[in-house]
Amino acid sequence: MNLFELVAVINFPIILGWIFKQLKLFPDRDVAVLRRFVIKVSVPFLIFRNLYNADVSEFGQMLPSVTSLVLILVLTTVFVYLIRRLSSDDPLVSNSFCIGSFVGNYSYLGWGVLFYFYGESGFTRGVFFSMFFWPVVLMTGFTMIYFLSGRPTDKSSRGKILSALRSNALPPVVSALSAMVLNYAGVKIPLWLTKSIESLAGITIPSILFTVGLSFSLIADKKMVKPVALGTLVRTILGIMIGIIAVAVVSVLFPGVDTTTKKVVLMESVMPTAATSPLFADFIDSDKEVISGIITASTLFALVTLPLWYTLIERWSWL
Numbered sequence: 373m374n375l376f377e378l379v380a381v382i383n384f385p386i387i388l389g390w391i392f393k394q395l396k397l398f399p400d401r402d403v404a405v406l407r408r409f410v411i412k413v414s415v416p417f418l419i420f421r422n423l424y425n426a427d428v429s430e431f432g433q434m435l436p437s438v439t440s441l442v443l444i445l446v447l448t449t450v451f452v453y454l455i456r457r458l459s460s461d462d463p464l465v466s467n468s469f470c471i472g473s474f475v476g477n478y479s480y481l482g483w484g485v486l487f488y489f490y491g492e493s494g495f496t497r498g499v500f501f502s503m504f505f506w507p508v509v510l511m512t513g514f515t516m517i518y519f520l521s522g523r524p525t526d527k528s529s530r531g532k533i534l535s536a537l538r539s540n541a542l543p544p545v546v547s548a549l550s551a552m553v554l555n556y557a558g559v560k561i562p563l564w565l566t567k568s569i570e571s572l573a574g575i576t577i578p579s580i581l582f583t584v585g586l587s588f589s590l591i592a593d594k595k596m597v598k599p600v601a602l603g604t605l606v607r608t609i610l611g612i613m614i615g616i617i618a619v620a621v622v623s624v625l626f627p628g629v630d631t632t633t634k635k636v637v638l639m640e641s642v643m644p645t646a647a648t649s650p651l652f653a654d655f656i657d658s659d660k661e662v663i664s665g666i667i668t669a670s671t672l673f674a675l676v677t678l679p680l681w682y683t684l685i686e687r688w689s690w691l
């Protein structure tokens with residue numbers, strides 16, 4: 373497929389989800405159930421299918437990918453913290469800007485985009501990149517909140533953190549590790565199980581993109597314009613600078629890092645805001661409408677910028 377066709381394939385389920393939302397065919401409670409099903413059921417099967425069938429030689433790209441995730445999250449968190457006053461003088465709004473800008477949609481939307489742009493090989497790198505998404509995001513997010521609020525998390529907050537970690541991090545990590553072990557050991561799984569895994573895995577990418585469309589919430593408010601615009605700029609444009617730094621560092625640390633991994637890291641660095649960002653709003657004074665605005669605006673803007681970044685990255689000879 374050419375670039376136009378790739379963009380059409382990615383955007384079609386997103387637009388379809390938005391249309392269903394406008395027609396009120398999916399109430400909010402149904403959207404939440406669908407999203408949980410995708411994250412906790414079909415995504416682990418997709419990860420298993422991909423890594424079980426992957427070339428074992430690709431497993432060497434896991435460490436550079438995970439290192440890139442840590443670098444990008446740490447650098448982005450520091451960056452948004454330092455420029456937060458540009459979004460607003462109101463701490464409530466600047467806190468929201470930080471929460472809505474520090475982490476990208478690396479796994480949920482990112483996997484769908486990487487799958488269509490780079491195929492199974494790109495998706496494998498995407499899984500490696502975001503395998504430890506939750507532990508790293510929680511660590512960087514709550515460190516940022518500590519500096520924003522000046523107070524450590526209390527006992528009940530730590531309980532919520534551990535609950536989120538168990539609920540969201542365990543299924544994909546267990547699925548990835550078990551698939552890699554079985555693949556490396558050459559263990560053959562029964563045909564009926566292979567077909568079952570294929571059927572569940574096959575619905576994942578379209579479902580992810582469909583629920584992205586269902587999540588769009590267009591709210592116009594003057595106080596949101598500046599922080600939303602700045603957050604969108606950080607996530608979809610300025611993030612490439614941090615991506616380039618991450619690629620440069622891992623290229624030195626891991627001489628065996630391949631071109632596909634570098635491209636995936638750069639694409640991940642310009643993903644829009646993660647839909648999980650509002651989780652952090654419960655632990656600090658913030659405006660959830662601003663955070664939702666950054667999520668929606670950056671995702672809509674990314675539908676245009678991601679194909680442009682893909683085209684540009686493909687032409688970068690230094691990779």
